[in-house]
Amino acid sequence: MGIRNAGTIGVAVAPHLDAVVISKKVSLSYQAGASAKEHEAIVKAAVRSAFDFWQEKASALRVRVGIMGCPGKELKILFKVDFVDSGADLIVRVDNTPKPSDPDDELRSYVMGGTDMTFYMQAEVGCTMMHEIGHALGLNDECLYGSESEAEPELTVRGHDMPDVTFTLPLLRDWTQEGDDGGKSYSFARPRIMGTYATRPFPATCITGAPMRQLRLLPMTGG
């Protein structure tokens, strides 16, 4: 689980809102038969509701700030997404590749490095966007696929100015697969939004999401 995301996240203090505002600039491009005319509204709505989803998950958290000579403050976290034509922090490549006829051959939306997303319209849209935007905001996957061992793996996540959190990933019995050589491979996932991937059926509980505890807030520099 050594995947590292390196997205740009704008962080600003908005004193009148008692909040830090985490902003992302997103641009859309179209490939493999996708078009702005057909897909722009759907994808923008999915991106907006993904940000709303993570906003809701962060609603119980506060960022503690101390400024010399001033009393400390606890600030809410607000997310802001702007769609731009250039200079985006995150590019979403909207892709309309048809669904493969072989059910084992899935379309899997993904985000590379937190900054470059390929998003398949012919796969699940809403929960997938929440998951991928979770990555773009710095969250880890909470799953492990194709392990040779049945032992439940531990995952440690780090947060800024808070202790690391360690939990085990539960075994997904239904997803145990037997290879041609008789060897088995096991999969593990938390039944939450960061524990699922792409076209695997999202559990009904997917909207329970993950808390934003893992979110890494970059230290502010300058004024």
Ligand SMILES: [Zn+2]
């Ligand atoms: Zn993922």
